[in-house]
Amino acid sequence: MGAMTAGTSPSPTEQRETPHRSGFACFVGRPNAGKSTLTNALVGTKVAITSNRPQTTRHTVRGIVHRPDAQLVLVDTPGLHKPRTLLGERLNDVVRTTWAEVDVIGFCLPADQKLGPGDRYIATELAGIKKTPKVAIVTKTDLVEPEQLAQQLIAIDRLGKELGIEWAEIVPVSAVDAEKPEKPEKPEKPEKPEKTEKAEKPEKRGAGRSPSGEGGGGRGAGQVDLLADLLVPLLPEGPALYPEGDLTDEPEQVMVAELIREAALEGVRDELPHSIAVVVEEMLPREDRPADRPLLDIHANLYIERPSQKGIVIGPKGRRLKDVGTKSRKHIEALLGTPVFLDLHVKVAKDWQRDPKQLRKLGF
DSSP: OTTOOTTOOOOHHHHHHSOOEEEEEEEEOSTTSSHHHHHHHHHTSOOSOOOSSSSOOOSOEEEEEEETTEEEEEEEOOOOOOOSSHHHHHHHHHHHHHHTTOSEEEEEEETTSOOOHHHHHHHHHHHTOOSSOEEEEEEOGGGSOHHHHHHHHHHHHHHHHHHTOOOSEEEEOOHHHHHOTTSOOOTTOTHHHHHHHHHHSGGGGGGTTOTTOTTOOSTTOOOHHHHHHHHGGGSOBOOOSSOTTOOBOOOHHHHHHHHHHHHHHTTOOTTSGGGOEEEEEEEEEOTTOOTTSOOEEEEEEEEESSGGGHHHHHOGGGHHHHHHHHHHHHHHHHHHTSOEEEEEEEEEOTTGGGOHHHHHHTTO
């Protein structure tokens, strides 16, 4: 028993106090609620693509958080919404299927937006799931003042009582602050660090139990580690589900396709993001390369729904597509740890979001 000292052994009470836990936590919310950013912050690396466009996530992404006392598997789902296409219906099916399989559900609600019909729609669905613990996670707290955060905490508490949801916790979080810890430096407001220290104490539960907002964090209190501390006790006891060091169970080809799509989503018109799908057709090491100078050839297709969208993706003289390749290649090389030659082509799959055959071909 590695850590035991000669001649001593932990008492049964001590052994019961620190059981290892493992299980699945699902983040849900309406589109663009900060679910993917939060997943990446908890895992400590990029496993889900992010964008300021809603409905960026199109499949469940599992990120794995390793701790001495637990293994927390985070499932980032597409945003639940009222679907307008067959793709939208299938994405909603993915979300509901995931709810039935996880140990705890995290409901993400942005601090900078008042609760709306979309939030109430999801909360009503969650109210029908009786056995699974639910944590209300107030995201994007770096975008609001403490007063606005306090109002949001009160509104979420009231929403739960109105629908019969007993929140296991209500936790304010800024995942952006967690990714960039050097940012929240406000020397002219010394009270901020004091609030952060209070929020890190488990008994305060991140100020979530007190809708007054005291200790809630406002700007500069990311509380991502605290969120993990609060999710872990809600998991069942059990051994690790994934090997140490694994950060996701996503196949490399899927992650590469998502990184390309993330780059393609930047700077496009509002109607285009939901029309873009990416399929990696081939990933092969280039032959006849020296062992110390490997090169991975990746051939991928970007699918859009109409010929008129082709020019938007390619850009004048191909500049936009080239920019997509340059940006995504950097992330792909960081992910795979090897130099990459990326070959991108744009193809039309007419109305693929509404065509069952096309959806199957594109992996939905």
